[in-house]
Amino acid sequence: MRMRYAYWSRIAALGSLSACAAQAQPASKGTADQNYPNKPIRIIVQFAPGGQGDVIARAVATKASETFRQTVVVDNRTGGGGTIAADALVKSNPDGYTFIVASSSYAANSALYKRSFDPVNDVTPVVLIGDSGLIVTVHPAQPVNSVNDLIAHAKSHPGKLNYGSSGVGGTPHLATELFNLMANTNMTHVPYKGNVLALNDLIGGQLQVLFGSVSNTLPQIRAGRLRGVAVTSAKRMGAAPEFPPVNETVPGYETVVWYGVAGPRGVPLAIITRWNNEVNRILQLQDVKERMAADGMDLAGGPPQRFREMLIADIARWQRVVKMANIKVSG
Numbered sequence: 001m002r003m004r005y006a007y008w009s010r011i012a013a014l015g016s017l018s019a020c021a022a023q024a025q026p027a028s029k030g031t032a033d034q035n036y037p038n039k040p041i042r043i044i045v046q047f048a049p050g051g052q053g054d055v056i057a058r059a060v061a062t063k064a065s066e067t068f069r070q071t072v073v074v075d076n077r078t079g080g081g082g083t084i085a086a087d088a089l090v091k092s093n094p095d096g097y098t099f100i101v102a103s104s105s106y107a108a109n110s111a112l113y114k115r116s117f118d119p120v121n122d123v124t125p126v127v128l129i130g131d132s133g134l135i136v137t138v139h140p141a142q143p144v145n146s147v148n149d150l151i152a153h154a155k156s157h158p159g160k161l162n163y164g165s166s167g168v169g170g171t172p173h174l175a176t177e178l179f180n181l182m183a184n185t186n187m188t189h190v191p192y193k194g195n196v197l198a199l200n201d202l203i204g205g206q207l208q209v210l211f212g213s214v215s216n217t218l219p220q221i222r223a224g225r226l227r228g229v230a231v232t233s234a235k236r237m238g239a240a241p242e243f244p245p246v247n248e249t250v251p252g253y254e255t256v257v258w259y260g261v262a263g264p265r266g267v268p269l270a271i272i273t274r275w276n277n278e279v280n281r282i283l284q285l286q287d288v289k290e291r292m293a294a295d296g297m298d299l300a301g302g303p304p305q306r307f308r309e310m311l312i313a314d315i316a317r318w319q320r321v322v323k324m325a326n327i328k329v330s331g
Contacts, residue, residue, distance in 0.1 A: 036274075037068050037096070037097065038070070039070065040070055040073055041064070041072045041073070041096075041098075041099070042072075042075050042097060042098050042099070043060065043072060043073070043074050043101055043261075044075045044077050044085050044099070044100040044101070045074055045075065045077065045085065045100070045101050046077065046100070046101075047078060047103075048076060048078050049076055052132075052213065052259075052297075053103050054074065055295075056129060056259050056292075057074045058074050059282070059288055060072075060261070060279060060282055061073065061074050063278075063281075063282045063285065063288070064279075064282070067278055067281075075088075080113075081105060081112070081113070081167070081169055081329070082102075082103070082106055083113055085100060086102070086106060086115075086119075087116075089262070089263070090117045090123065090264050091264075092264050094263065094267045095267070096263065096267050096271035096275075098263065098264065099126065099262065099275070100123075100262055101129070101259055102259070102260055102261075102262055103171075103257060103258065103259050104131075104171050104256065104259075104314060105170060106119070106311075107119070107311055107314035107315045107318055108169055108170070108318045110315045110318075110319075111315060111318040111319040111322045112318075112322060113329065119311075119315060120311060120312055120315070121265065122264070122265045123262045123263065124262060124264065124266070124267045124272060124304075125260065125261075125304040125307035126261040126263060126272055126276055126304055126307070127260060127276045127279045127280060127300075127302070127303075127304060127306075128258065128259075128260045128300040128302060128306050128307035128310055129258075129259040129260055129279065129299070129300060129301075130258065130259060130283070130292060130297045130298050130300045130301075131259070131297065131298055131300065132214055132233070132237070132257050132258075132297040132298065133214075133231040133237055133245070133255070133257075134172060134175055134211040134212055134214075134231065134232045134256075135212055135213075135217045135218065135228050135229075135230075135231055135240060136150070136179075136209070136211055136228070136229040136231070136232065136246065137202065137209070137210045137212050137221065137227065137228055138208060138209050138226070138227050138229055139202055139203075139205050139207065139209075139226065139227070140226065142209075142227075144227070145229065146229060146230070147183075147229060147244075147248075147250065149229075150185075151183045151185055151249070151250075154183075154185035154186065154187050155184070155186075158185075158186045159186050159187075160188070161188065161209055162187070162188050162189075162190050162207050162208055162209070163176050163188070163189060163207060163208065163210060163211070164190050164192055164198030164202060164207045164210050165190075165191055165210075166191075166194055166195045166198060167191050167193060168327065168329050169327065171255065171257050172195070172198075172210070172211045172212060172213075173189060174318055174321055174322075175211045175232055176189070176209070176211045177189070177325040177327065178253065178255060178321050179246065179253065180325070181324055181325060182250050182252065182253050183250050183253075187208075187209060190207060195213060195216050198212075199217065203220060203225050211232060213295075213296075214237070214239050215295045218239065218240055218296070228240065228242075228243050229243065230244055230246045230248075230249075231246070232245070232246055232255040233245055233255075233256055233298075234247060234254045234256075237298075238296070238298075239293060239296035240296065258310060258314075260307045260310070260311075261279055261307075262307070272304060276303065276304055279301070280301045280302070283299045283300075283301045284301075
């Protein structure tokens, strides 16, 4: 275990060095049209309608439409684990009329798939919206009430505890594999085509463990159908304060699902600044705060560099998890 903790310390150091290098890169060049915006703006979303990322994008689109006095449309481009949406973004005109609401899966996919573009330098970060931990959830029949219990139970039944995920390479999958690596457990992955299917099988007892989203798992925990054990964030979450973070038992462990706005490479700095200011304003609105808090999200905001640093560090981390856990995807 000591070797693993040292390894993750080196990863953190690498992320910090990468972020510092990113700060030295030149800012986007160009000037914005003084009449901007003078036509509808598109926000690409990696997710189907109704998901957390889609809800966030629509909240931003609605508020920004009022400010800019132009229609801001949400374009759902699902498939390929988010790669279809990312490809659409980087191939778009960098004129400030196409953006994306990306999630942490964007960073994970950069570790899993061969891409025709640079996942950091071919996009222009605008703002980090926020992040949310997952809830470590078990079926009530399992003799697990804490992270220590989960580790002990998994070690006494190697390979026999099945955990579900929304699919290979998704954040729940990688979060659990990171736990396996750092806790020296061997739980078996069962991928599904979506979170709801995995959740249903956990409730039915076909699965034993799920690292699930707050919005999906918390209602089931409150109803007594599932048992919450811990959260994957670095600290307790406002939406579920009764659950301690995993890192109280497994030092250094942390996984969050984050969301941020980005444009293609080369968007004029003046437009990036306007959008950064606008989204930061939106994040301070009371109705937006309440909606995000209900989904367990901690709002972030701040300058574009904050988002860039998160992206660089996450890509580096998941590259190492994918390699160490020998995770492979087709395509």
